[in-house]
Amino acid sequence: MNYPKIGIRPTIDGRLGGVRESLDERTMQQAKAVAALIASELCYPDGSPVQSIIAETCIGGVKEAAACAELFKANNVGVSLTVTPCWCYGSETMDMDPHLPKAVWGFNGTERPGAVYLAAVLAGHTQKGLPAFGIYGKDVQASDATEIPADVREKILNFVRCGLAVSLMRGKSYLSMGGTSMGIAGSVVDSSMWEKWLGMRVEAIDMSEFIGRMKKGIFDQAEYEKALAWVKEHCPEGKDYNSPSSTRSREQIDSEWDDSVKMTLIARDLMIGNPKLAEMGYGEQAHGHNAIAGGFQGQRQWTDHFPNGDFLEAILNSSFDWNGKRAPIIVATENDALNGAGMLFGYLLTNSAQIFADLRTYWSLDAIQQASGKSFTHPLVGDGILHLINSGPAALDGTGEQTDASGKPTMKPFWDISDAEVNKCLQATTWHPSMTEYFPGGGLSTRYRTRGGMLATMIRLNLVDGLGPALQIAEGYTVDLPDDVHDALDQRTNPTWPTTWFSPILTGKGAFTSAYEVMNHWGANHCVMTCGHVGHLYLTLAAMLRIPVYMHNLDDSRVFRPSAWTAFGTADLEGADFRACVNYGPLYGKV
Numbered sequence: 001m002n003y004p005k006i007g008i009r010p011t012i013d014g015r016l017g018g019v020r021e022s023l024d025e026r027t028m029q030q031a032k033a034v035a036a037l038i039a040s041e042l043c044y045p046d047g048s049p050v051q052s053i054i055a056e057t058c059i060g061g062v063k064e065a066a067a068c069a070e071l072f073k074a075n076n077v078g079v080s081l082t083v084t085p086c087w088c089y090g091s092e093t094m095d096m097d098p099h100l101p102k103a104v105w106g107f108n109g110t111e112r113p114g115a116v117y118l119a120a121v122l123a124g125h126t127q128k129g130l131p132a133f134g135i136y137g138k139d140v141q142a143s144d145a146t147e148i149p150a151d152v153r154e155k156i157l158n159f160v161r162c163g164l165a166v167s168l169m170r171g172k173s174y175l176s177m178g179g180t181s182m183g184i185a186g187s188v189v190d191s192s193m194w195e196k197w198l199g200m201r202v203e204a205i206d207m208s209e210f211i212g213r214m215k216k217g218i219f220d221q222a223e224y225e226k227a228l229a230w231v232k233e234h235c236p237e238g239k240d241y242n243s244p245s246s247t248r249s250r251e252q253i254d255s256e257w258d259d260s261v262k263m264t265l266i267a268r269d270l271m272i273g274n275p276k277l278a279e280m281g282y283g284e285q286a287h288g289h290n291a292i293a294g295g296f297q298g299q300r301q302w303t304d305h306f307p308n309g310d311f312l313e314a315i316l317n318s319s320f321d322w323n324g325k326r327a328p329i330i331v332a333t334e335n336d337a338l339n340g341a342g343m344l345f346g347y348l349l350t351n352s353a354q355i356f357a358d359l360r361t362y363w364s365l366d367a368i369q370q371a372s373g374k375s376f377t378h379p380l381v382g383d384g385i386l387h388l389i390n391s392g393p394a395a396l397d398g399t400g401e402q403t404d405a406s407g408k409p410t411m412k413p414f415w416d417i418s419d420a421e422v423n424k425c426l427q428a429t430t431w432h433p434s435m436t437e438y439f440p441g442g443g444l445s446t447r448y449r450t451r452g453g454m455l456a457t458m459i460r461l462n463l464v465d466g467l468g469p470a471l472q473i474a475e476g477y478t479v480d481l482p483d484d485v486h487d488a489l490d491q492r493t494n495p496t497w498p499t500t501w502f503s504p505i506l507t508g509k510g511a512f513t514s515a516y517e518v519m520n521h522w523g524a525n526h527c528v529m530t531c532g533h534v535g536h537l538y539l540t541l542a543a544m545l546r547i548p549v550y551m552h553n554l555d556d557s558r559v560f561r562p563s564a565w566t567a568f569g570t571a572d573l574e575g576a577d578f579r580a581c582v583n584y585g586p587l588y589g590k591v
Helices: 019-041 062-074 114-128 150-169 191-198 208-216 221-234 250-272 275-279 310-317 337-350 365-372 419-427 483-490 515-521 535-545 563-568 573-584
Strands: 005-010 052-054 077-084 102-106 133-135 173-177 201-205 291-296 330-333 355-364 384-389 430-433 444-447 455-464 468-478 499-504 526-531 549-551
Touching: 005 019, 005 062, 005 150, 019 052, 019 077, 019 150, 062 077, 077 114, 077 150, 102 114, 102 150, 114 133, 114 563, 133 150, 150 337, 150 535, 173 250, 173 337, 191 201, 191 337, 191 468, 208 250, 221 250, 250 291, 250 310, 250 444, 291 337, 310 330, 310 444, 330 337, 337 455, 337 468, 337 526, 337 535, 355 365, 355 515, 365 384, 365 483, 384 515, 455 499, 455 535, 468 535, 483 499, 499 515, 535 549, 535 573, 549 573, 563 573
Parallel strands: 005 052, 005 077, 077 102, 102 133, 173 201, 173 291, 291 330, 468 549
Antiparallel strands: 355 384, 355 526, 384 499, 430 444, 455 468, 455 526, 468 499
16 A cells, blocks of 8 residues: 655755755754654554655755655655754744644754754744644753664654554545444534544445345355355354343354355445455445445344344454454444544554443442452452443454563554464354344344453543544553452343453542543543553544543653643643644644
8 A cells, every 4th residue: 555654854954155064964864763763663554664755855945845845745745754953944944734743853962953943943833823743852962973862762653653643544434334323422423523633534325235235245255155164163152142032043143144244244345345346347346435444333223134243343343354364444333433433543553453342330349349249359440440341342352362572461463463362362252142132133242351451541532512522531451350250240231242341540630530430521332442551642643633632541741742732721731732622623624
């Protein structure tokens, strides 16, 4: 794919006659060091190194700035990073593209005032309404130093991760497969939000498209046979929890497996296309909808008559299927497009699969003891835990059967997952005939329990009338419960659904005085769980998109937003974020 590149702009003091000549090599060297850092640390969604384009010459004035802008346009640059060790002419050398996420690294050295340029050009960005991130190392370096300090490295990489997510979304689609599910507000898809804040379009198809393709066989027949054989080998069935009067026959369940596999192929083809369909004579259908994310309506108009989308969603959201390891394909349960957007954010920031869940229950320690007959304490748990469970599926990566270098459970980019870890994820998952009273059309539902000890970040994107989208973030940990305690709690709801026990980090402030208050302040019935403590990346991405964050448990030292945000207040960063986002408006909405 022609992925967006990182544009690096080496700016320089343009005065010829000794000044510029003495700085040209040093300035270009700084740009090349940044490009090397990015390529060594960051990957595109397919696992290939992130590529950079460096301006052909150092930028000392407006003519060279314009030449750089043309170079960037010709090379699909999606993120702009200016670097300099010296003073430059701010308004003559700055990047004026209103849509490119932009940052400036001003070298901290006393011989040449890179920091002075940084302050000057950021003032220009603020004055012109073009917010930029400022990167400035804490420690003074010698003028000939070539290493990138650790604090600068971290800010560069975090900025590029988030800027790349912005550029990867732009021009893509969200595919709404069906419409509103069971009155869920998030599945009332708001095209304006996707267009103005994310630079995407909304595509929509009626659920009859699935019926038509299933009846006419508009899917790769050979792949269908391969997938069905894989399912029979790797997707073990678990207990049927239906009552005798609602238990479905073996023949019926086999038919539901067949349809579930077909639905999965069709959903994928609808989103990203499939050249095989063109070979079959379906050239139009082969294109797909250019969708980087989508949602499946399911309940109730579909599931009253046909198998639910649990298998479809679980497998597409996972990092592997019958074809091997691959990038997740983001599909939101119940077509909750707001949760789909959150899943997309998390995936683009980490390149890893995401867990879609209901934020079902707050369990206090007293309630746990009352329900299970056992007292429960845990070093990572305060007043209680949150039960993340879903009436649909979650990515099988969410079992926690992948591990990091220290052996702790994690969720990794597909290229880092071993074959053994794939098998462990599959073995930790059972598939159960869905509860017939919920899903008269049948289907198979996933069941697993996420391993405890995983660093995790729970988020939710909400849509607020008069404000627009707003984000909530809660960092915490997954928690292991003793088997008998888990069973006592888990059996209180549908046992065919995957469970994650989550303990948010409590700060004693605002919504994070207790796990109860986290639950009490949550903005919707759904959430997304991303592996890792990556709340700072969500904060930075939200600022780029002009989406305010109204609940988070991060220390102020981890907050990285455009320098212009300080003009809206420094004592109350949450309030300043709201004022800045309202002032600038959505990234694509004012043009």
